Amino acid sequence: MGKKVSPVKDFIAGGVGGVCLVFTGQPLDTIKVRLQTMPRPKPGEAPLYKGTIDCATITIKKEGIKGLYKGMAAPLAGVSPMFAVCFLGFGIGKKLQQKHPTDDLTYPQLFKAGMLSGVFTTAIMAPGERIKCLLQIQADSHKKMYDGPLDCAKKLYKEGGIRSVYRGTGATLLRDVPASGMYFMTYEWLQHTLTPAGHDRTDLSVGRTLFAGGMAGIFNWAVALPQDVLKSRYQTAPHGKYPNGIRDVFKQLMKEEGFLSLYRGAAPVFLRAFPANAACFFGYEFDKLKVLSTGAQLEFDG
Numbered sequence: 092m093g094k095k096v097s098p099v100k101d102f103i104a105g106g107v108g109g110v111c112l113v114f115t116g117q118p119l120d121t122i123k124v125r126l127q128t129m130p131r132p133k134p135g136e137a138p139l140y141k142g143t144i145d146c147a148t149i150t151i152k153k154e155g156i157k158g159l160y161k162g163m164a165a166p167l168a169g170v171s172p173m174f175a176v177c178f179l180g181f182g183i184g185k186k187l188q189q190k191h192p193t194d195d196l197t198y199p200q201l202f203k204a205g206m207l208s209g210v211f212t213t214a215i216m217a218p219g220e221r222i223k224c225l226l227q228i229q230a231d232s233h234k235k236m237y238d239g240p241l242d243c244a245k246k247l248y249k250e251g252g253i254r255s256v257y258r259g260t261g262a263t264l265l266r267d268v269p270a271s272g273m274y275f276m277t278y279e280w281l282q283h284t285l286t287p288a289g290h291d292r293t294d295l296s297v298g299r300t301l302f303a304g305g306m307a308g309i310f311n312w313a314v315a316l317p318q319d320v321l322k323s324r325y326q327t328a329p330h331g332k333y334p335n336g337i338r339d340v341f342k343q344l345m346k347e348e349g350f351l352s353l354y355r356g357a358a359p360v361f362l363r364a365f366p367a368n369a370a371c372f373f374g375y376e377f378d379k380l381k382v383l384s385t386g387a388q389l390e391f392d393g
């Protein structure tokens with residue numbers, strides 16, 4: 092028999108998990124976006140970055156450690172509500188499929204609940220990612236385009252209204268709907284598999300919780316990476332460069348850089364995925380336990 096689903100507890104604990112994820116994952120996220128969006132070298136020219144370590148070294152040399160934390164204000168401000176909504180969406184997705192509040196769900200049902208969570212988060216994720224990516228690729232120079240997330244949002248709005256702020260929404264959905272399905276299904280599957288017989292999931296050790304969370308992140312990105320490359324390119328391109336959206340980005344990538352370019356940034360993505368998501372689920376479970384143990388009346392029975 093499963094536990095009663097409480098989307099409100101999920102909302103609060105998800106927010107805490109999101110903050111843990113940003114602090115742990117931001118430097119490798121910056122490297123990922125820089126590798127994904129660097130200009131293609133002309134024949135005979137060296138690429139801007141040769142790989143993950145080269146990108147990290149150049150960034151630290153030119154901009155200091157703070158260069159790796161560039162654009163963090165946007166995900167920090169957005170990620171807490173985003174992960175709160177993400178876990179809330181998953182909770183609602185589960186609830187919608189249960190006939191009885193303590194019913195266990197099958198793995199395909201958990202996948203579907205995860206996909207619903209991906210739809211929920213896109214409203215916050217799409218503009219957050221647009222601003223974050225633009226700030227992350229902005230090298231430290233005197234000719235900075237954007238003076239922080241708010242300035243960036245204002246300038247995008249001035250340039251093309253709300254459509255510009257939300258550029259990349261389709262790509263974000265294409266990435267996060269299947270990825271979130273995978274994320275939550277893997278986490279629940281591993282939690283179930285790692286729980287010793289006769290014990291409850293809440294008894295799971297910290298190490299096993301970290302492992303399940305980290306692996307959920309790896310599975311998430313195994314599904315999300317190609318769409319993420321398209322999204323990063325599209326969201327950081329100059330206005331009007333890709334009139335047909337990510338279809339144009341895809342055609343250009345296939346023509347000029349080949350299929351493997353869809354996996355650009357794989358090293359920092361997978362290096363980040365495990366620790367960042369282990370931290371996220373740790374924050375989530377820890378906070379959920381705290382909320383449960385304080386006996387807070389947060390059940391959502393509607």
Ligand SMILES: CC(=O)O[C@H](CC(=O)[O-])C[N+](C)(C)C
Pocket residue numbers: 112177212266267270271274308311315364367368
């Ligand atoms: C693409 C993304 O944001 O993935 C999240 C995990 C991570 O590594 O940032 C998970 N989720 C899509 C469920 C929000």
